[in-house]
Amino acid sequence: MVGSLLMYLAALVPLQNYSYIDNEPYYKLARFWTNTGFCPSGEIKRETLKASLFSDEVQMNLIHLAALPTGALTHIRIHWLLKLVKFIQYTQSGVPIYDFADLDAFVLNLNDLELYPVIEYMTDLDGIIINNSDIMDDLWQDFSYQVTKRYLNLLGAKNLIKWQFETWNEPDIHNYNRLNFTIEGFINYAIALRKGIKAAGRISNKSLDLTLRGPAGLFKSKRKHPLCWALIQNCNKHMDHCPINVLTYHRKGQGLASEVLEASRKLLKKIYGNYANINMLPVSNDEADPIAGWSTPQDFYEDVRYAAKLVYIVFLHWHAKLNFREFKYLESISHDNAFISYHPFEFTQRTLLAHFRMNNSQPVHSQFIQKPVYAALGMLSKLAPIAADIEDIKLSTSNDVLWLLKTSSTVNNPLYLSWLLLPGENTKRIENFTLHRHLPFQLCSIETFAYVVELLEKGKTDPAYFWRTQGGSRPFPNAMERAAMRLAQTPRLQASGILLMPEFRLNIGDFQLPWILLLRVCSSFLPILKQPEPPTITKITVGEIFISWYEIANTTQCLKTYEVWFQVNKTTDWNFISENWHLPFPSFQYAPISSCVNGFYKVRAVDIFNRKSNFSDTIVHSNYSTP
Ligand SMILES: *[C@@H]1O[C@H](CO)[C@@H](O)[C@H](O)[C@H]1NC(C)=O
Ligand SMILES: *[C@@H]1O[C@H](CO)[C@@H](O)[C@H](O)[C@H]1NC(C)=O
Ligand SMILES: *[C@@H]1O[C@H](CO)[C@@H](O)[C@H](O)[C@H]1NC(C)=O
Ligand SMILES: *[C@@H]1O[C@H](CO)[C@@H](O)[C@H](O)[C@H]1NC(C)=O
Ligand SMILES: *[C@@H]1O[C@H](CO)[C@@H](O)[C@H](O)[C@H]1NC(C)=O
Numbered sequence: 001m002v003g004s005l006l007m008y009l010a011a012l013v014p015l016q017n018y019s020y021i022d023n024e025p026y027y028k029l030a031r032f033w034t035n036t037g038f039c040p041s042g043e044i045k046r047e048t049l050k051a052s053l054f055s056d057e058v059q060m061n062l063i064h065l066a067a068l069p070t071g072a073l074t075h076i077r078i079h080w081l082l083k084l085v086k087f088i089q090y091t092q093s094g095v096p097i098y099d100f101a102d103l104d105a106f107v108l109n110l111n112d113l114e115l116y117p118v119i120e121y122m123t124d125l126d127g128i129i130i131n132n133s134d135i136m137d138d139l140w141q142d143f144s145y146q147v148t149k150r151y152l153n154l155l156g157a158k159n160l161i162k163w164q165f166e167t168w169n170e171p172d173i174h175n176y177n178r179l180n181f182t183i184e185g186f187i188n189y190a191i192a193l194r195k196g197i198k199a200a201g202r203i204s205n206k207s208l209d210l211t212l213r214g215p216a217g218l219f220k221s222k223r224k225h226p227l228c229w230a231l232i233q234n235c236n237k238h239m240d241h242c243p244i245n246v247l248t249y250h251r252k253g254q255g256l257a258s259e260v261l262e263a264s265r266k267l268l269k270k271i272y273g274n275y276a277n278i279n280m281l282p283v284s285n286d287e288a289d290p291i292a293g294w295s296t297p298q299d300f301y302e303d304v305r306y307a308a309k310l311v312y313i314v315f316l317h318w319h320a321k322l323n324f325r326e327f328k329y330l331e332s333i334s335h336d337n338a339f340i341s342y343h344p345f346e347f348t349q350r351t352l353l354a355h356f357r358m359n360n361s362q363p364v365h366s367q368f369i370q371k372p373v374y375a376a377l378g379m380l381s382k383l384a385p386i387a388a389d390i391e392d393i394k395l396s397t398s399n400d401v402l403w404l405l406k407t408s409s410t411v412n413n414p415l416y417l418s419w420l421l422l423p424g425e426n427t428k429r430i431e432n433f434t435l436h437r438h439l440p441f442q443l444c445s446i447e448t449f450a451y452v453v454e455l456l457e458k459g460k461t462d463p464a465y466f467w468r469t470q471g472g473s474r475p476f477p478n479a480m481e482r483a484a485m486r487l488a489q490t491p492r493l494q495a496s497g498i499l500l501m502p503e504f505r506l507n508i509g510d511f512q513l514p515w516i517l518l519l520r521v522c523s524s525f526l527p528i529l530k531q532p533e534p535p536t537i538t539k540i541t542v543g544e545i546f547i548s549w550y551e552i553a554n555t556t557q558c559l560k561t562y563e564v565w566f567q568v569n570k571t572t573d574w575n576f577i578s579e580n581w582h583l584p585f586p587s588f589q590y591a592p593i594s595s596c597v598n599g600f601y602k603v604r605a606v607d608i609f610n611r612k613s614n615f616s617d618t619i620v621h622s623n624y625s626t627p
C-alpha cells in the first residue's frame with residue numbers, strides 16, 4: 001500500500017537531470033490506460049455465460065487483444081466471470097466445495113495470452129447465498145479466499161500480484177444488484193472479501209499484498225446510489241478498516257473526451273469535499289468511455305475519430321494527473337471496449353474490432369477487422385518511460401491547436417524519443433503547418449540516429465471507409481474485401497530514414513482530420529531487436545489463418561515492421577508472405593487466394609535502421625493435425 005502510494009507520488013516529481021531535454025520537466029509515465037473490459041452476451045445464467053465466454057467469437061476476440069504489442073493492453077474486466085464457478089456440496093464442517101473447472105479453463109487461457117483478469121466478485125455463488133443469507137459474510141470471505149488461493153497455487157505469486165480484484169459492478173443499479181444488497185450487507189460483503197483475499201495472500205511465501213478495488217460505482221445522488229456512498233463514508237470514518245485499496249468509479253462523457261475528465265473531476269471534488277480522510281486513496285475510473293451504452297451505434301466508433309477520442313482521454317488524464325489535485329492519486333483508467341459487435345453495427349459499436357459473423361460460409365465463422373482504435377492502443381504502447389506535460393501547439397491563424405505528448409528514454413540509456421501528436425478535440429481544419437523541432441542529440445561519427453513516422457488518418461487507414469465506399473457495406477465481405485480492409489487496419493508508414501541533422505521537420509497540412517501521428521527517434525546504440533517468440537497459428541476457416549507472436553517485453557520500441565515467411569515443405573524456398581504489408585504489431589492474417597496454408601512459418605523484426613532480428617523458431621501448420 002505504502003509502496004504503491006509512493007509510486008503515484010513519484011510521477012508528480014519532476015525528474016531533475018534525468019531527461020535529454022533540460023528546459024522542460026519530465027515525469028515518470030506510468031501506463032495508466034491499459035485496461036479494457038466487456039460483459040458476456042446473453043442471460044445472466046451460468047450455462048449461457050459459459051457458452052458465451054467459450055464461444056469462438058470471444059476466444060478469437062481475446063487472441064486479437066493479446067496480439068497487440070507487449071504492454072498495450074494488460075487487464076481485462078469481465079462482468080459475471082465468477083458465475084462460471086459451480087457449487088457442489090458442503091464439507092462436514094459446512095464449508096462449500098466448488099467446481100472451478102470452467103473458471104480454470106478460462107483464466108488459464110487468459111494467462112497464456114498474457115492478459116490479466118480483473119476479478120469482480122459478482123455471483124450468487126450458484127444459488128447458495130440466497131438460502132444462507134444469515135452466514136453471507138462467512139460465505140463471501142471463504143469464497144474470496146478459495147478463489148485467490150486457488151489461482152495463487154496454480155499461477156504463482158508472480159502472476160497473481162498482477163491480477164486485480166474488485167467488488168460488484170455498479171451495485172446501486174438494480175439490474176446488477178441481483179442479491180438485493182442492503183447498505184449494511186454491502187459493506188460487510190466488501191469487508192468479507194477483503195479478509196478472504198488478504199488471508200489467501202498471507203499463505204504465500206512472503207505475504208503478498210493483494211488488494212481490493214471498489215465499489216465500481218456510478219455515484220449518482222446519495223439517495224439513488226446509497227451503497228457506493230455508504231461504503232466510502234464508512235471508509236472515511238474508519239480508514240483503518242476500509243476494505244478497498246483503490247476507489248473505483250465510472251464516469252463517461254456525452255461524446256467528448258473532455259466531458260469524461262470534467263465529469264470525473266466533479267465527482268472527485270465532491271468525494272474529497274465530503275470525505276477528506278480518503279483523499280490519499282488511489283482512484284480509478286474503470287469505465288472512462290466517451291459515451292454510455294456500448295451497443296448503441298455511434299458513427300464515430302467506426303474510424304479514426306474513436307481512436308483519437310481514446311488518445312484524447314489518455315492525454316487529458318495525464319495532464320490532469322500533473323496539474324489537478326483531484327487526479328494526483330489517479331491509478332488508472334479503463335476503456336470498456338472489449339465487446340464484440342453484431343450485425344448490422346459491425347463497426348459502429350464501442351469495440352476494438354469490427355466483427356463479421358460469416359453465416360453464408362461453411363463452416364459459419366467470425367472474421368475480425370482491427371479498427372483504428374486498436375491501432376491507437378498499439379501506438380500508445382510505444383511511448384517512452386518519461387514524459388513531459390501535454391503541449392498545446394497554437395496554430396497561427398485559428399483557435400485550433402495540436403496536442404503533443406513528448407516522451408523520452410532517460411539519459412543513462414541510449415536516446416529513444418517517442419512523440420504522439422494529434423489535432424485537439426473537435427478541430428475542423430488545419431492550415432498548412434510544418435512541425436519543426438530541434439532534437440536533443442549531437443551528431444558524431446560513431447552514433448547515428450534514425451526516425452520513423454506512422455500515421456492513422458481518416459479515410460486512409462480506415463477499414464470502415466473502404467467497407468462503406470467499396471465493399472457496399474455488405475454483411476459478408478468476400479476475401480478480397482477483407483484483405484483490403486486489413487491492409488488499412490494498421491498505422492501507415494509515412495516516413496522513415498537516417499537523421500542527418502539534430503532536427504525534425506514535417507508538413508502536416510495535407511492530412512485528413514482527424515489523424516494521429518507517432519514519431520519515434522532511435523539511437524544506433526540501441527541493440528538489434530531480439531528474435532520474436534515462435535508464432536502461434538489459429539485457424540479461421542478453410543485456407544485462412546491468424547498468425548500472432550509474442551514480443552520480448554520492452555525491446556521493440558525501435559521496431560519498424562515484422563516480416564512473416566512461409567515454406568510449403570522442406571524442399572521449397574521460403575516465401576516472404578507479408579512483403580506488401582506494414583506490420584508494426586505482432587500479428588498477420590494469411591488467406592492466400594490460390595494456395596494452401598499448410599506448411600512452415602517463421603517471423604522476424606526489422607528496426608528503423610533496417611537491421612533485422614534473427615528469425616523466430618519455425619512452426620508447422622497443417623489442417624490435418626489441428627484437433
Ligand atoms: C435453496 O433452497 C431451495 C428450497 O429449499 C432448494 O430447492 C434449493 O436446492 C437450494 N439451493 C441450493 C443451491 O442449495
Ligand atoms: C431481489 O428482489 C427482487 C425484487 O423484489 C426479487 O424478485 C428477487 O428474488 C430478490 N433476489 C434475492 C436474491 O433475494
Ligand atoms: C518459499 O520460497 C522459496 C524460494 O522462492 C522456495 O524455495 C520455498 O520452497 C518456498 N516455500 C514455500 C512453503 O512455498
Ligand atoms: C448470423 O446468424 C446469427 C445467428 O442466427 C444472427 O444473430 C446474425 O445476425 C447473423 N448475421 C448476419 C450478418 O446475418
Ligand atoms: C505549405 O507550406 C510549405 C512551406 O511553408 C510550402 O512549400 C507548400 O507549398 C505549402 N503548401 C500549400 C498547399 O500551400
Ligand SMILES: *[C@@H]1O[C@H](CO)[C@@H](O)[C@H](O)[C@H]1NC(C)=O
Nearest residue numbers: 384385409413416553554555
Ligand atoms: C525493460 O524492462 C526491464 C524489466 O521490466 C527493466 O529493468 C528495463 O529498465 C527496461 N528497459 C527499458 C529500456 O525500458
Ligand SMILES: *[C@@H]1O[C@H](CO)[C@@H](O)[C@H](O)[C@H]1NC(C)=O
Nearest residue numbers: 567568569570571572573595
Ligand atoms: C513440396 O511442395 C512442392 C510444391 O507444392 C511439391 O511440388 C513437392 O512435391 C513437395 N515435396 C514434398 C517432399 O512434399
Ligand SMILES: *[C@@H]1O[C@H](CO)[C@@H](O)[C@H](O)[C@H]1NC(C)=O
Nearest residue numbers: 542543595596597598623624
Ligand atoms: C486441408 O488443406 C487441403 C489443401 O489445401 C485442402 O484440400 C483440404 O480441403 C483441407 N482440409 C480441411 C479439412 O480443411
Ligand SMILES: *[C@@H]1O[C@H](CO)[C@@H](O)[C@H](O)[C@H]1NC(C)=O
Nearest residue numbers: 528529530531612613614615
Ligand atoms: C542471432 O543468432 C546468432 C546465432 O545463434 C547469435 O550469435 C546472435 O547473437 C543472434 N543475434 C541476436 C541479435 O539475437
